[in-house]
Amino acid sequence: MLxxxxxxxxxxxxxxxxxxxxxxxxxxxxxxxxxNGAGKSTTLRSIVGLVKAHEGHIEFxxxxxxxLQTNKIIEEGITLVPEGRxxxxxxxxxxxxxxxxxxxxxxxxxxxxxxxxxxxxxxERSWQLAGTLSxxxxxxxxxxxxxxxxxxxxxxxxxxxxxxxxxxxDIFNVIREINKQGVTILLIEQNANxxxxxxxxxxxxxxxxxxxxxxxxxxxxxxxxxxxxxxKSKNK
Amino acid sequence: MEFIASILxxxxxxxxxxxxxxxxxxMVYGILRLINFAHGDVFMVAGMVLIYMVASVPWYISxxxxxxATILLGxxxxxxxxxxxxxxxxxxxxISAIGVSYLLQNLMTYITxxxxxxxxxxxxxxxxxxxxxxxxxxxxxxxxxxxxVLIVALTQLINHTKIGMAMRAVSKDFxxxxxxxxxxxxxxxxxxxxxxxxxxxxxxxxxxNFSVIVPTSGALPGLRAFVAAVFGGIGSVPGAVVGAFVIGxxxxxxxxxxxxxxxxAFTFALLIIILVVKPTGLFGEKITDKV
Numbered sequence: 001m002l003x004x005x006x007x008x009x010x011x012x013x014x015x016x017x018x019x020x021x022x023x024x025x026x027x028x029x030x031x032x033x034x035x036n037g038a039g040k041s042t043t044l045r046s047i048v049g050l051v052k053a054h055e056g057h058i059e060f061x062x063x064x065x066x067x068l069q070t071n072k073i074i075e076e077g078i079t080l081v082p083e084g085r086x087x088x089x090x091x092x093x094x095x096x097x098x099x100x101x102x103x104x105x106x107x108x109x110x111x112x113x114x115x116x117x118x119x120x121x122x123x124e125r126s127w128q129l130a131g132t133l134s135x136x137x138x139x140x141x142x143x144x145x146x147x148x149x150x151x152x153x154x155x156x157x158x159x160x161x162x163x164x165x166x167x168x169x170d171i172f173n174v175i176r177e178i179n180k181q182g183v184t185i186l187l188i189e190q191n192a193n194x195x196x197x198x199x200x201x202x203x204x205x206x207x208x209x210x211x212x213x214x215x216x217x218x219x220x221x222x223x224x225x226x227x228x229x230x231x232k233s234k235n236k
Numbered sequence: 237m238e239f240i241a242s243i244l245x246x247x248x249x250x251x252x253x254x255x256x257x258x259x260x261x262x263m264v265y266g267i268l269r270l271i272n273f274a275h276g277d278v279f280m281v282a283g284m285v286l287i288y289m290v291a292s293v294p295w296y297i298s299x300x301x302x303x304x305a306t307i308l309l310g311x312x313x314x315x316x317x318x319x320x321x322x323x324x325x326x327x328x329x330x331i332s333a334i335g336v337s338y339l340l341q342n343l344m345t346y347i348t349x350x351x352x353x354x355x356x357x358x359x360x361x362x363x364x365x366x367x368x369x370x371x372x373x374x375x376x377x378x379x380x381x382x383x384x385v386l387i388v389a390l391t392q393l394i395n396h397t398k399i400g401m402a403m404r405a406v407s408k409d410f411x412x413x414x415x416x417x418x419x420x421x422x423x424x425x426x427x428x429x430x431x432x433x434x435x436x437x438x439x440x441x442x443x444x445n446f447s448v449i450v451p452t453s454g455a456l457p458g459l460r461a462f463v464a465a466v467f468g469g470i471g472s473v474p475g476a477v478v479g480a481f482v483i484g485x486x487x488x489x490x491x492x493x494x495x496x497x498x499x500x501a502f503t504f505a506l507l508i509i510i511l512v513v514k515p516t517g518l519f520g521e522k523i524t525d526k527v
Contacts (some may be wrong), residue, residue: 048279050411050414050415069419070415070417071414071417071418071419074415074416074417075417076479079415080415082411082412082415086409086411086412088405088409088412089408090404090408091404091405093402095401099401099402099405099416100399101420102398102402102416102417102418103417117237149416149417149526157384194269228266
């Protein structure tokens with residue numbers, strides 16, 4: 001579905017990504033794990049056109065999307081839930097949901113009900129300003145907002161960032177639920193344990209390079225991964 | 237009594253005219269964090285365009301045409317002078333705005349050959365009408381009405397339409413707005429179009445009080461409207477309107493006393509006081525830099 005080949009991105013001389021290649025198969029949950037500054041966010045941002053890549057190919061459903069404007073890429077069916085949620089604090093919950101469907105001109109009622117079904121809490125708070133929601137609720141809202149564009153591929157940048165463990169579990173349940181409804185997911189996480197557990201395919205990104213890949217359970221069992229990302233030492 | 241009524245009436249109408257300019261300052265600031273120093277000159281150009289139009293076509297065609305021309309000017313200024321600097325430091329854009337301001341003034345000096353231009357008497361608007369035992373121009377009388385209608389329309393647009401929602405989103409967060417599929421540049425253009433249109437309407441109402449205008453005629457009303465926008469809290473539309481009425485009325489009162497020459501001194505003293513005491517203005521939000 002999504003195919004990245006030899007993607008390189010630099011920020012003013014500093015290479016953030018070096019020849020990154022990865023593939024997302026339709027219907028899967030794919031995760032990209034790695035430490036701070038490894039280039040995870042840069043990868044997602046260049047897919048959606050917020051960062052200009054220097055070299056490489058990004059193909060979505062057989063179509064080259066590299067160099068397209070962000071709104072065109074969203075029309076193709078890719079959405080990014082940005083890091084830190086970034087809901088619009090002065091817009092109401094409902095407005096935030098509606099703005100996710102900015103590019104659509106058809107009737108939104110069914111889809112609004114659909115996201116309210118997934119996130120009942122948002123329905124209760126529909127008239128509240130998004131800035132007054134808790135962190136977990138804002139994350140839910142950010143996901144709901146992204147779903148409103150009917151993405152084929154939903155990308156999430158650190159959805160667990162700064163949230164309590166119970167809330168993180170809810171978010172991951174929702175990710176699975178959305179995936180079951182047919183949305184392909186590309187997930188970036190620092191919480192490698194959680195991410196690998198739900199992932200069909202996983203990639204490890206280190207200082208701009210893809211260093212490992214495999215199924216989620218393969219990587220979860222890998223000694224190097226355990227040591228570097230899961231906080232378990234070899235001796236135990 | 238008649239004296240007070242007449243002062244209040246001119247104050248309210250002057251305030252309304254300033255409000256129409258101040259909204260342009262405050263909306264552009266809200267989205268781009270830019271003080272558009274050329275805005276007062278756009279206001280002046282609107283007046284000049286009307287003068288040239290009236291010379292060849294009737295006033296009821298000239299006014300809409302002048303408004304359209306002003307809208308085009310605002311649009312072109314943004315595309316030519318501000319858009320290329322979108323990712324440049326804010327200071328560069330501000331300098332560009334100052335440049336556009338001088339460009340417009342000098343361009344107009346060139347076109348008018350430095351001669352003061354006679355502002356036409358517009359039928360109805362320039363006619364006098366007796367109110368409360370005193371005489372006033374229709375322009376003064378209908379200004380508050382026009383201002384209220386336009387502000388209600390603008391508020392509806394900002395709060396209840398898709399483009400209004402996009403404007404509010406863009407003013408908070410460019411990048412996330414882009415992720416929603418919003419074309420940032422289009423939204424910014426719309427903001428400039430609205431600001432210029434309101435300034436053009438304000439210009440017709442304002443210059444009707446004057447017999448001549450010169451290329452620097454936009455500078456002072458522009459500055460006063462800017463003070464109004466800061467006073468009300470720059471970035472806030474209701475703030476700009478309230479600020480404009482306060483300044484318009486105060487100015488009118490001071491002009492009615494023996495301290496008439498100090499009316500601008502008062503306005504700018506007000507600016508200093510507000511910046512020292514409450515820099516965010518009456519309705520302004522806390523200024524936090526975007527992360």
